[in-house]
Amino acid sequence: MALRVIEIVTPRSDKDDVVRSLEEHRTDEGYVFWASPLERGEGISFRMILDVQDTENVLDKFEQLFAWTDKYRIVVYPAEATIPRLDKLASEDKNEFTPAPKESEPKKNRISREELYADVLDTTLLSRNYVILVLLSSLVAIIGLLRGNVAIIIGAMVLAPLLGPNVGLSLATTLGDKKLSMESLKTMTVGIALCFFLAAAAGLLLGIPHVTDELAARSVISYSDIILAIVSGAAGIVTVTQGVPTSLVGVMVALSLLPPLVASGLFFGAGMMPHALGAGMLFLANVICLNLAGVVTFILFGIQPLSWWDKEQAKNGAWRAAILWTLLLAALVVLMVYEGR
Template identity: 70%
Template structure:
């Protein structure tokens, strides 16, 4: 099982209060902890080793306990193993035989809200590295599509620079975080605009080859593409919340955002407007379905703000966003029906 270490740096004067709180929640969360004095003698370091599924609940309890000032600090980092092992099987067996089972507080096996936010924020902020990654992935995708080479196109899919800001947008919608929404949307807009401009330029200069299978299949949107985008988006969000980056590669390939966008630009640059519209429709369907599936999966994973007023604000923001994405998807389905007729 995945483990986390929560390190709490607190003034020595608060030792008894912190220890009492940790001891109260220890039977439910099944963690181990100890305290170590720091060099200056004024502060203590409490280290808590626990299952990743309990991290969010424990952090919520600590956040409610502390009046946050500069004298407190909590750091979360992964642990490879602990000996003796945390007896998770015994804990699950005890819960299964309980006469009055406790209500599930959201221990869904996901990483904590704070870890998730930091991970998503890293890929949602506009940076020089992000712009370079978009440039390189776009060039790889353009070459792959023009050469009708699946292996090269998969290389562009795996780079997947547009996936990060979309996940950030879905998380921001779930938490009602306006700042993260702005940053993720700005990053996504820059990435889409840069990739599209490069693709249009390549289409103007090089045109598009005839009988190109990879380009042709991305100029048509089927109803199965909607299902695929929804399922892949949900799988991607689960992978992110579990903190298992290696599993994300398959999602990047299944949920292809760059290839249809590049195909749209290539067709438009070469003057094939109908095919450009079809590829643009596929790209829009993938973006909308990813965000819809992302919000739904985050909610199902129990990712919500801590305070009640943030929860109320997030609930309203999530509802508005879900209605907007659903309306856009309905419009795109209508366009698909018109195109088939």
């Protein structure tokens, strides 16, 4: 299991209170900690090392104690290893006399809510780099689809600029975070519009002299595509919650958002409307399935706000969103049946 270091910077005058709080919770969570004075000012730094699965429980407790004032700062960063090993330290602690531990919250086999939020936010914010990435990946996908080159298309899939905002929307829905929801929707809308209109312009100017196998494959949608999108979306969210970005590459390839959108734009620009509609339906199915799988997976992994009031609000909103995505998916399936796909 991965390790995390939590650093708490406090005024030296509060040292005794912080030590008492750290000692009080150590028997529940099983971490070790030490303190060192800062070179400048009157601050002192407490560092604790613990398993990543314990991070959110510890952060929640100390956020309630410390985060209400700007005198404190809590920072989380990864640790590669610790010697002696953390389990050995925990077993040594058990040899000492300690009070019977209180019933603690269940361990979470994932990174903390704060780490997850920070990771997702990086791929959700609308920026110049994001716009450039959308344009470049769209051009790569256009070339790959027109040439029927699988390797080029996979390159566009790996760039996957549309994946981040969709994951951000799923997380925002689960946490009831309106600001993140609006930012995700704005970024996703801009990305989709840029990709589609660039592809439509290419279709209008270049035409589609020959419908390659790769283009044809993305002009139709089947029920297996829906199952693949749901499974890949859930796998992608699990990967995100584990903090293993390298594992996300395979999901980017399996859950392709960009190629069907580009194919729809190319067909639209070339005036091939039935093909454009089919590719558009495939893209829409992937978006719906990704968000549905994302919301449900985040709920199952226990992603929720800190306060009980926010938990209730977010829980209701998350289930409403899951029902909405389910209804949209059902409507899409009905449309597929109507068109005989």
